[in-house]
Amino acid sequence: MNKTDVRPSDEVAPPPAKDALLSVRGLAKHYPVGGGVFGTKAVVRAVDGVDFDVAAGETLGLVGESGCGKTTTGRMVIRLLEPTAGTITFEGKDVTKARGRALTQLRQDMQIIFQDPYSSLNPRHTVGRIVEMPLTVNDIDPPGGRKKRVQEILELVGLNPEHYNRYPHEFSGGQRQRIGIARALVVEPRFIVADEPVSALDVSIQAQIINLLRKLQSELDLAFLFIAHDLAVVRHFSQRIAVMYLGKIVEVGDREAIYERPSHPYTRALLSAVPDVTKLGSADSKRIRLAGDVPTPLDPPSGCRFRTRCWKAQDKCAQEEPPLSPKRGGSLAACHFPET
Known part of the structure; x- marks a missing residue:
């Protein structure tokens, strides 16, 4: 499949940023499906041409409605899923082509924290064995031994090292999410995909986990791709934000530009759903209710994918797919008629 299948024909992928730890260009994941009386085949375009960079020590928040392709993107970045098209580079090394020992080494530098702390931990294994597993798989023998390393990591994430022989159901x-974080950190990675790491937790616990991640990021110089649907959580943790809709990134920029001066109508609609006591009674406090449902990725709309729900859509939006380009608000947005 050519990259022209997953991006506008007149759009050229931007070069990787000079200071980027991770660079993603033209990333796509298509799932062929059979169907129809005549055996015709269709393609689910779960992710359909995504570009972004993450610098060392930075957090890029990836937000959007359920089903927009956020989790699929995160899993492709660390090669838990194989991309259909596109390139992923980490410190200049091509992740998409890595095999064998080269891929093993890259996976030491790139780890993931899963969404559900209940299903992501093997209930038959002790905490010590769960956290130690990445060391075993990668054949790493740290100074002082693996058990010592595991106990140090448990203490780092706020758990008692003496809980080494306990089981997940006892927590x-x-x-449990701290155990998952410890498992990701034990091989000393530089980049972590955090896939909705607090969405399954009580609100009172979410702040504790976010503050822990911020502390670890500062102490260990970690970079994050932070996937979430809660815009308030993303704002608290991310320096830059990428907004995703139906397999495409529709806006990306720094935190201030996205939250204070959104350029894409979809970003504005998402932000209108976040309560803000500082804007009560103002025009900015009105909730924007989008008409209709999200289109199916089996048959996305022509041109701009958001046009079927956008109050600003015109004929041009159906005819031409807008590329990500600089807007007055300071972000890059894929919109022919951006907010002002």
């Missing part, structure tokens, strides 16, 4: 949801 609360927040403690």
